[in-house]
Amino acid sequence: MGAPRLAEATNDPHMNVMAPHQPSGTVDAVGSLAVTRLVLTDFRCYRQARVAVDGRAVVLTGPNGAGKTNMLEAISFLAPGRGLRRARLGEVDRREAPAMTGVPIAANPALATSPWAVAATVATPRGPVQIGTGREATASGGERRVVRIEGLPARSQTALAEHVNLVWLTPPMDRLFHEGSGARRRFLDRLVYGFDPEHAARVSAYDQAMRERGRLLREGGADQAWLAALEESMAQHGVAIVAARRDVAARLDESCAGGVAGFPRAMLAATGTVEDWLGEQPALAAEDMLRQRLAAGRRQDAESGGAIVGPHRSDFAVHHGGTGVAAAQCSTGEQKALLIAILLAHARLQAVLRGAAPIMLLDEVAAHLDGERRRALFAELAALGSQAWMTGTEEVLFEDLRGAAQFLRIADAVVSET
Ligand SMILES: Nc1ncnc2c1ncn2[C@@H]1O[C@H](COP(=O)(O)OP(=O)(O)O)[C@@H](O)[C@H]1O
Ligand SMILES: [Mg+2]
Known part of the structure; x- marks a missing residue:
């Protein structure tokens, strides 16, 4: 057969x-x-x-x-x-x-x-x-x-x-390093799913809470307790999301350092405000900070329609390990090779972790x-x-x-x- x-x-x-x-x-x-x-x-x-x-x-x-x-x-x-x-x-x-x-x-x-x-x-x-x-x-x-x-x-x-x-690489992803950070976050999130299947549910719960909060703020006169509950949910899920992204980016970075023959080494990091907080303090303190910043940002968020801070603003930074150059400044071919190197490093880790x-x-x-x-x-x-x-x-x-x-x-x- x-x-x-x-x-x-x-x-x-x-x-x-x-x-x-x-x-x-x-x-x-x-x-x-x-x-x-x-x-x-x-x-x-x-x-x-x-x-x-x-x-x-x-x-x-x-x-x-x-x-x-x-x-x-x-x-x-x-x-x-x-x-x-x-x-x-x-x-x-x-x-x-x-x-x-x-x-x-x-x-x-x-x-x-x-x-x-x-x-x-x-x-x-x-x-x-x-x-x-x-x-x-x-x-x-x-x-x-x-x-x-x-x-x-x-x-x-x-x-x-x-x-x-599962992971994918498609021709439109040739622009991954030139587009807004959303596409890079999604790319990293998909890699995180492999390490933690709960991540998908958390990202979707966070997005839902953020959308609901945005709607309440736009409509005005919202119940303060309900807003606080949504921000609590955003803080908890948000910090968990960022912690998972940071952890996976670090593990992949290490795995990439091992190298894949024929491909450049990719240097990786999850970056953003909440990422910075987590670099300096424990998760609970970061949750408190995120909750406070969201509560303080309601007026501004009501106008902008978004949220002032959170994992929806994070980025996934990739550099060419051989030259130290940011992926966005690499040639199209090098960018493709970096993406493949990341996927192969991910796959190698997954083979060990998930069997x-x-x-x-x-x-x-x-x-x-x-x-x-x-x-x-x-x-x-x-x-x-x-x-x-x-x-x-x-x-x-x-x-x-x-x-x-x-x-x-x-x-x-x-x-x-x-
Ligand atoms: N919803 C749809 N219903 C029918 N045909 C579709 C639909 N969406 C895309 N197509 C057609 O499917 C064809 C095959 O597309 P695609 O799989 O991208 O081709 P390729 O083999 O080049 O990758 C295209 O001609 C496209 O117009
Ligand atoms: Mg095609």
Whole structure:
């Protein structure tokens, strides 16, 4: 069963679970984490797609617009959050091809079919887990992402972090060091999920309390006790969030110092006001300070609509260890190499801590690496035993992976083996 197998043959999800398979030549001292079955329904360009693979790397090739990134996006919904495109839920619903309208299909809700869904079997060190997720309309006319784990509804999507650990690198992330700090915080937070699945729930609780406080302040005349309760929640969650980010940035920094052959050393730090407080005093004192600063900042926050201080203002600082230059000043290629080095260092730590390296979604990654770096990346992925999903327009970039990876070809949203 070395070859990948497409799964049209069976409709029974349980028939289709294949044991992760490690070909000779890869090191797999720890367990593995791998998507082994994936079913997409009305997901972007896919009406329905079924893929069954083993635990090895997967290479998806096909022309521009074939559906490669969409496939990775579907996998990214097996972790908490908005997926690798940060799409609104309704955007993901498949649009019928617009017959005559010149309107871009993804932007035209009138063309939407039915709510999207992704079902998957994920092999984990604790055994296979069945996961289902998708968009669901709510009674109030809104929408939400539903998650089922082993057939049972999960209380929230953050429960996914207990089972699935995944990270991604996509072409838009080439701008990560040039954009606002939000994208860098999200990048770091996703790495933190791997160390502490509760982090996702904390970030979402903090955001919710901050939004609620903002709304009360904007409306004016709010109940002081209610505001204080929200600020208490923000202080507790906020300091816990920052503590986790600081801890993970420090651990990753140390792991990066170990170096990955062929990649530059990345120097990392979580930075910000609350980070500074935590550098000098215990968490409880930092919580007090955050609570006080929020209470004192109400008037200002009522005008600005945000919050004067907190983890939503933090940043993730990355420097090139070889030159000491800030990542934003490095060349595009160097920035990419730094990001890959961080993900590989993270994966190495996760393999030790969680018993399996994260699933890695590497969109168009090979195109930007020279041959030597590409081989270094492939070698490291193989050594980690993690399942990497890699895309590219040209299969030739992945020739070195023949035998060690499964090759799938996508054309017009149809997946086939090569
Ligand atoms: N909601 C949608 N419904 C239908 N098609 C979509 C939707 N969103 C994006 N698409 C289309 O999916 C196609 C494949 O996109 P993508 O996966 O990004 O291609 P690539 O293989 O180049 O990575 C594109 O042509 C895009 O217009
Ligand atoms: Mg793409």
